[in-house]
Amino acid sequence: MQITDLNTIPHFGFGLMRLPVIDGDTEKIDIPQVCRMVDAYMDRGFTYFDTAYPYHQGQSERAVKKALVDRYDRESFLLADKLPAWSLKKQEDVQAIFDEQLERTGAGYFDFYLLHSIEKKWYPVYNQYGCWDWAQRMKAEGKIRHFGFSYHDDAELLDQILTEHPEVEFVQLQLNYLDWENPVVQARRNYEVCRKHGVAVNVMEPVKGGTLANLPPEAQQLLDDSDSESNAAGLALRFARDLDGMMVILSGMSSDEQMKENLDEMADFKPLSDSERRTIDEITRVMLSKPTIGCTACRYCVDDCPKKIIIPELFRAANGAAMYGLGSREKSYYKAALTDGHGAAKDCIKCGRCETACPQHLPIRELLEKVSETFDQE
Numbered sequence: 001m002q003i004t005d006l007n008t009i010p011h012f013g014f015g016l017m018r019l020p021v022i023d024g025d026t027e028k029i030d031i032p033q034v035c036r037m038v039d040a041y042m043d044r045g046f047t048y049f050d051t052a053y054p055y056h057q058g059q060s061e062r063a064v065k066k067a068l069v070d071r072y073d074r075e076s077f078l079l080a081d082k083l084p085a086w087s088l089k090k091q092e093d094v095q096a097i098f099d100e101q102l103e104r105t106g107a108g109y110f111d112f113y114l115l116h117s118i119e120k121k122w123y124p125v126y127n128q129y130g131c132w133d134w135a136q137r138m139k140a141e142g143k144i145r146h147f148g149f150s151y152h153d154d155a156e157l158l159d160q161i162l163t164e165h166p167e168v169e170f171v172q173l174q175l176n177y178l179d180w181e182n183p184v185v186q187a188r189r190n191y192e193v194c195r196k197h198g199v200a201v202n203v204m205e206p207v208k209g210g211t212l213a214n215l216p217p218e219a220q221q222l223l224d225d226s227d228s229e230s231n232a233a234g235l236a237l238r239f240a241r242d243l244d245g246m247m248v249i250l251s252g253m254s255s256d257e258q259m260k261e262n263l264d265e266m267a268d269f270k271p272l273s274d275s276e277r278r279t280i281d282e283i284t285r286v287m288l289s290k291p292t293i294g295c296t297a298c299r300y301c302v303d304d305c306p307k308k309i310i311i312p313e314l315f316r317a318a319n320g321a322a323m324y325g326l327g328s329r330e331k332s333y334y335k336a337a338l339t340d341g342h343g344a345a346k347d348c349i350k351c352g353r354c355e356t357a358c359p360q361h362l363p364i365r366e367l368l369e370k371v372s373e374t375f376d377q378e
């Protein structure tokens with residue numbers, strides 16, 4: 001399939017990694033609310049749903065079955081799922097995980113299937129287990145309709161992979177205006193490599209895990225003073241949507257309200273004006289002057305921490321303090337993350353497991369020391 005065909009898909013996707021939950025338990029998804037979100041999304045003509053094996057510790061795939069597959073005609077929506085390199089310990093695991101995903105979702109086939117989170121560490125694993133050829137076999141059997149991968153590394157490796165694998169139809173990139181020139185994320189350079197190879201681009205983290213939806217006061221003021229009618233999240237979504245070769249902009253929505261706001265922006269999409277582009281540049285300058293941590297709250301680091309530290313929640317509190325000052329809201333975020341036996345930043349024993357899992361390559365141990373200096377002295 002050519003990029004032009006993929007372009008016929010409505011360009012706004014529902015990411016299923018931060019679904020609403022009950023009692024703060026990420027495994028207890030609020031299914032009635034997800035059903036309402038799915039209905040609102042489908043009612044506005046959008047069709048693309050993106051889940052993965054580890055999201056909500058496997059419960060995201062099960063929520064897909066309950067809220068979508070069991071309630072809608074299979075041909076009326078597009079479902080994407082992903083193979084996790086870090087769960088592959090032997091050859092048979094590739095097929096076993098795929099079969100488990102088909103069983104969890106009840107989907108029968110995946111419209112889009114991705115090798116999850118390719119980076120230097122995982123590319124050899126996908127090669128070792130022959131995942132590229134295996135995916136083509138699944139395609140021939142009709143269990144996968146389109147094949148691609150999500151990506152978290154530099155432009156050189158991406159260029160190499162796309163040269164070695166011309167069968168790839170699309171790549172999912174972390175892309176937002178704040179990461180556009182980020183030397184680690186390399187959003188612009190990776191996007192340009194995809195354009196060079198003629199593969200479609202899916203965008204993940206267009207709002208950078210919510211960071212671009214809640215701007216610090218100085219940046220929000222710039223948006224308020226501009227002639228843009230978009231809110232902060234809408235502006236970030238439109239930045240990504242406005243790029244050529246986009247297939248789907250994914251947003252990991254967590255409530256009816258977020259769904260409604262994003263639908264209003266994306267159903268009636270307007271390209272950015274020149275003055276909105278200037279506003280984005282100014283907001284970027286302000287944001288980059290704040291010492292925030294580039295955590296996208298993906299939670300890949302959480303499960304293996306021996307001290308049960310909910311790292312993204314602690315980073316969220318620290319980022320709040322960096323952007324708005326250390327107030328009671330940030331202190332209460334931090335405190336809330338320590339309930340039920342979850343460790344504080346000072347409890348980190350520096351084993352490094354979290355850093356192995358982090359697709360943002362964050363120096364988590366070092367960052368936790370700083371977080372501890374701010375919050376554990378209270």
Ligand code: SF4
Binds near residue numbers: 309
């Ligand atoms: S380095 Fe610290 S935060 Fe990371 S997994 Fe180990 S104990 Fe947990």
Ligand code: SF4
Binds near residue numbers: 358359
């Ligand atoms: S620290 Fe890294 S792995 Fe953990 S939630 Fe943040 S981005 Fe994800």
